[in-house]
Structures are given as structure tokens and as C-alpha cells.
Amino acid sequence: MKLPGENLFKILFVLVLSLGLGLNIHCSAEELAALQGEEEEEEPDLLDQLIQEWLLYELLDAGAGGCNVQQGLLLETLFNQYITEGGTVSPDAPAGDGSDTAQSNPFYDPIGDQPLPETLGEPEQKYMLSLYGPKPITVQEVSPGVYMKESDMLFSEDQLYDYADVAENVYYSSGIATNSYRWPRNADGVTFSVAYTVDSSLPQSTKDEINQAIAHWQERSFFRFVARTSESDYIHFQDGNSGCNSYVGRVGIGRQNINLAENCGFGAAVHEIGHALGLWHEQSRTDRDDFVTIFLDRTDGDSNYAKESSHDIGPYDYESIMHYGSFYFATTDQPVMTKKDGSLIEPNRRALTDCDVTGAQTIHSNPSYNSAL
Ligand SMILES: [Zn+2]
DSSP, rough: OTTTTTTHHHHHHHHHHHHHHHHOOOHHHHHHHHHHHHHHSHHHHHHHHHHHHHHHHHHHHOOHHHOOHHHHHHHHHHHHHHHHTHHHHHHHOSSSSTTTTTTTTTOOOTTTSSSOOOTTOOEEEEEEETTTSOOOEEEEEEETTTEEEETTEEEGGGGSSSOHHHHHHHHTTTHHHHTTTTTTTTTTTTTTEEEEEEEEEEEOHHEEEEEHHHHHHHHSSSEEEEEOOOEEEEEEEEOSSEEEEEEESOOSSEEEEEEETSHHHHHHHHHHHHHHHHOOGGGGGTGGGTTEOOOGGGOOOOOGGGGOOOOOSSSSOTTTOOOOOOTTSEEEESSSSEESSOOOOOOOOOOBHHHHHHHHHHHHHOOTTOTOO
């Protein structure tokens, strides 16, 4: 049985803790009253879930090193979601019967659980120019001149070569290829500018999630997203009927799409923007075998678990918004990837970690990664 005032106590509890984190939650007396009223009618107790979820992140983050999920932003996101949508505590829960959502399945991934495009071709071996020489890459053509890797990273045919051309790489590795994947620095010398447009045909819910995802990146990082005026290279958010996916970095093809199907959600939008800012998947780091065990006999998508020959930035981060969950591309009911101790990995599709932000910022602001500086 609930005690009188219990709900009010919980709300005050969250607000007091939030103030302790230096957060600024805007919530009027009317909203609190409405929240209290809504909460009383909901089963199960969603405010309880919200608090428990946030406390869980607090506990998980304790002593987790420098990659902590921004639990404060997570709380703020969940809280705002709670107020505006009246009871959905998972930002990623898609519409549907709820049989396989973040609420019923902690390993649900709005990105990996999207159906792959029917037009996806057979895996092909290509090469890509990189800071470290020609880099082999397995891709699948998804539409004429557009190639997909790991279900959600896109590459243009101009980025890919059929053979590793060493002579050409000597030319490109001097920095041209590197710089071409970076967004331009603003006159202030500190921030970087990312121009974007949003397809008018997207449903309002997706537009809202894009705005939230942009706000989340902008609040945490030095990237500044600007509505495109005359910029030649820009992101175009649309629904390309191909799930949730993005090009990696600024590709230099003019308009580069970020595709967001209706059930991709806020977390996938943050993840795909991460790709557009130059991030690859966390578990493809060169040091990943020290942190995860991969069972390729439990998936038919070996190339989706490729290890990249790249330079890792910062510590390995299980909670990176760019990390797969344990069942990504699983063909059995067994996990394809676990931590070294055998425990499972829940995909974080809720908030950026400090290391996500540091990674994207480093490849733009560190002269070792951006020779345009
Ligand atoms: Zn991805």
C-alpha cells in the first residue's frame, strides 16, 4: 500500500539528486501535479522505474573510469520524456506491441534489430585510404554507388578501391584523405560546424528525436549544428527505407544522408550522428580482443565483427553509444559477443559517454588526426 505523499517524495528525491548533479530541470508546479496524477494511474510504477534506472547507471558508473555515461543527461532525457509522453521511460522504445523493445528486452537495439535493406548485395572486399595506409574493408552495395558495412555505416564508391594502390596511398596519406573526413572548424578556433537539413516528410516524432539528438551532442561537445544555408557538404536527415544508418565522417559528396526509420528513436539518432562525426563501432577497436570474446559461429555476418586497423582513442568503453550489444547479428539464442568474464553487454542507446565525445572531438581537434589544423 502506498503512503500518502509517497509520489511527491519520489519527485522531490529526483529533483534534490538532480540539483546535486548541477542539473537544471524545468518543471512547474502544474507539471509536478500532473506528473503525480499520471503516475498514480500507471501500472507498473513508472516513476519507480525511472529512479531505479538512473540509480543503476549511477552504480554502474561508480569507478568505471573516464568513459561514464552522462547520467545526468540520461536522467534529464528520461524525465522530460516522462513528462511529455506520459509514461514511456525508454527513449528508444518503438511503437508496436512491445514484445521486443528496450523495456521488455535489455538487449534490444533499435539499430541492429532493424530489418536489413532488401537491396543489400553480397559482401565485397574493397580498400579504403586511411591515415595508416590502404585499409581492407568488407562492404555490401545497398544502392547504386552506396555501400554498407556493419548494417549501418555507409560509404560512397568514391571512397572505395578495388585494389590497394600503394602509390596512390602515399599521396593521400599525406593528409588529404584524413582532412576530407572532418567537419570544418569555425572562426573561433574551437568549435566545428556541421550543416544539416531535415526532410520535411519525416514524421514529427522523428523530427523531435533528431532535435533531441542534436541538442545532446551540442550540449556535450564542441560540434555546432547549423541549419544549412550554402554549405556544400551537409547532413540530410531522412527516412531512406533502409533502417538507421549514416556515412562515416564528412564524406565530401555534398549531401550525405542519415537515414532514420520511424522506430530508430533518439538513441539511434545520437549513434548515427556519431558516425557522421567520424566514429566507427567501438568493438572494432584494435585492442578489442583484450575486452570482448566473439563467437563467430553464432552469427552469419563475420564481416560485421571485423577488427579495424585503426588508432584507438581513449580507454575501451563497453558503454559507448557506438558499441554493439551481445546479440547483434546473432543467428542462435547464444550471445555473439561477451565481456571477457562471460557477462553480457547491453547496448547503450540512451546517452553519450565522455569517451564518445572525446573520440569525436580528438579526431577533429588533434593535429595527429586532422592535419588541416
Ligand atoms: Zn553504427
